[in-house]
Amino acid sequence: MNLGTTASHRHATGFWLVAYTFAVTMGFSAAPAPLYVVYQQKDGFGPFTVTLVFAAYALGVIVSLFMAGHVSDWVGRRRVLVPAVLVNVLAGVVFLAWSSVPALLAARFVSGVSIGMLTATATAHLTELHFAARPDATRTRADVVATAANLGGIGLGPLVAGLLAEYAGDPLHVPYLVFQALMLLGAIGVARTPETVTATRVRYRPQRVSVPPQARARYLAAGAAALAEFAVFGLFTSLAPGFLANTLHEQSHALAGVSVFVVFGAAAAAQIVLARAQLRRLLGVGLGLLTTGLVLVTVAVWLPSLAVFLLGAVLAGAGAGAGFKGSVGTVLELAPADSRGEALAGLFLAAYTGLAVPVLALGVATQVLDIRVALLGFTAALLVILALVVRRLFRAS
Numbered sequence: 001m002n003l004g005t006t007a008s009h010r011h012a013t014g015f016w017l018v019a020y021t022f023a024v025t026m027g028f029s030a031a032p033a034p035l036y037v038v039y040q041q042k043d044g045f046g047p048f049t050v051t052l053v054f055a056a057y058a059l060g061v062i063v064s065l066f067m068a069g070h071v072s073d074w075v076g077r078r079r080v081l082v083p084a085v086l087v088n089v090l091a092g093v094v095f096l097a098w099s100s101v102p103a104l105l106a107a108r109f110v111s112g113v114s115i116g117m118l119t120a121t122a123t124a125h126l127t128e129l130h131f132a133a134r135p136d137a138t139r140t141r142a143d144v145v146a147t148a149a150n151l152g153g154i155g156l157g158p159l160v161a162g163l164l165a166e167y168a169g170d171p172l173h174v175p176y177l178v179f180q181a182l183m184l185l186g187a188i189g190v191a192r193t194p195e196t197v198t199a200t201r202v203r204y205r206p207q208r209v210s211v212p213p214q215a216r217a218r219y220l221a222a223g224a225a226a227l228a229e230f231a232v233f234g235l236f237t238s239l240a241p242g243f244l245a246n247t248l249h250e251q252s253h254a255l256a257g258v259s260v261f262v263v264f265g266a267a268a269a270a271q272i273v274l275a276r277a278q279l280r281r282l283l284g285v286g287l288g289l290l291t292t293g294l295v296l297v298t299v300a301v302w303l304p305s306l307a308v309f310l311l312g313a314v315l316a317g318a319g320a321g322a323g324f325k326g327s328v329g330t331v332l333e334l335a336p337a338d339s340r341g342e343a344l345a346g347l348f349l350a351a352y353t354g355l356a357v358p359v360l361a362l363g364v365a366t367q368v369l370d371i372r373v374a375l376l377g378f379t380a381a382l383l384v385i386l387a388l389v390v391r392r393l394f395r396a397s
Contacts (some may be wrong), residue, residue, distance in 0.1 A: 004195055008132070019146075021189060022118065027156045027160065028182075029180055032161070037242060041229070045066065048364060056109040057107075061115050066206050068116065069121070072120075072197065073124075075199050076204050081122060084117035085118070092180045103214050126149075154222060155268065160175070163253075165254075209337075212336065221393045222327040222389075223350035224389045225324075225386065227351065230352065230354035237260055259313055262310060266321065279330065286325070293314070295317055296309075358378065362377075
């Protein structure tokens with residue numbers, strides 16, 4: 001075997017090691033979703049506290065995304081990926097050691113910091129390892145695997161945690177211990193993966209955010225759509241298990257995990273199936289499914305109906321996944337080549353604001369309103385946002 005073949009094999013193996021580590025770390029970031037009901041029963045707090053805990057995660061992601069998400073371009077991918085995974089292992093230690101509300105806030109914030117470091121770095125590393133192993137290939141495999149690891153991992157985390165909580169016992173310890181072991185294995189694997197970036201010495205600066213001035217209206221419309229799309233993800237990873245337990249009277253931890261899994265699984269599947277779709281079709285399918293899914297979820301809570309709830313979750317997840325891919329495509333189309341990273345940073349800022357703020361508002365509303373009325377207002381607000389931006393998004397797309 002010649003040196004070129006050996007290097008290609010190492011990059012191919014590294015590709016799958018990074019994909020595995022990306023998936024299990026993203027899975028851990030969403031694993032607490034079906035466990036919030038257990039924390040509520042144990043400590044007696046309500047939906048608003050759950051939204052605060054979830055908002056702490058989103059805040060951690062935003063801070064880390066702009067402070068450290070781009071650093072691997074200078075210091076190398078492994079030097080960011082391995083610490084990112086270990087930071088989430090640290091969050092797991094906090095979950096295991098304490099279950100009070102302050103501990104949950106701290107653990108979720110630390111987990112968010114890890115994810116802000118991880119997502120862009122792992123995606124870039126996958127692309128570079130893919131081309132190193134297959135120089136003549138297109139980037140389709142790298143894009144599909146990155147999507148599956150990211151959104152699919154987020155979906156699998158609650159599914160695995162819910163099944164373990166339901167059938168393995170000790171729901172506030174066993175799921176975290178399992179993910180701790182999986183992440184530590186991933187960190188060891190990534191440490192042995194080939195580096196794809198030559199480290200350079202540069203003066204540190206936070207990630208810049210810029211808005212293309214020549215197409216500001218469409219850019220802001222893409223950001224508003226991303227806010228609405230991530231608000232749907234936030235709804236299902238923070239409050240949906242509580243809806244199942246308290247409104248639909250479904251107490252199964254496994255079912256709570258399934259309800260989150262189907263949202264992110266559908267989002268990943270939609271992005272993969274529509275990977276080659278034209279931007280206009282991507283946006284149209286995404287926003288159409290998102291609207292339909294939101295309406296069905298709201299109807300399901302009012303009926304109540306578990307079947308309609310799960311159908312709405314699948315459609316909303318698929319719509320959010322396809323719609324966000326369309327939002328990214330819109331920004332890439334609008335931004336000059338030399339400032340695409342900065343333009344995407346602005347889009348992600350809008351998206352992660354959507355992950356926290358609307359869900360936080362929903363949590364506040366549930367303190368004074370029936371949860372069905374609060375969800376109706378949440379859905380109406382998102383539909384108004386989508387209605388306001390849809391014409392600008394489709395302009396020249």
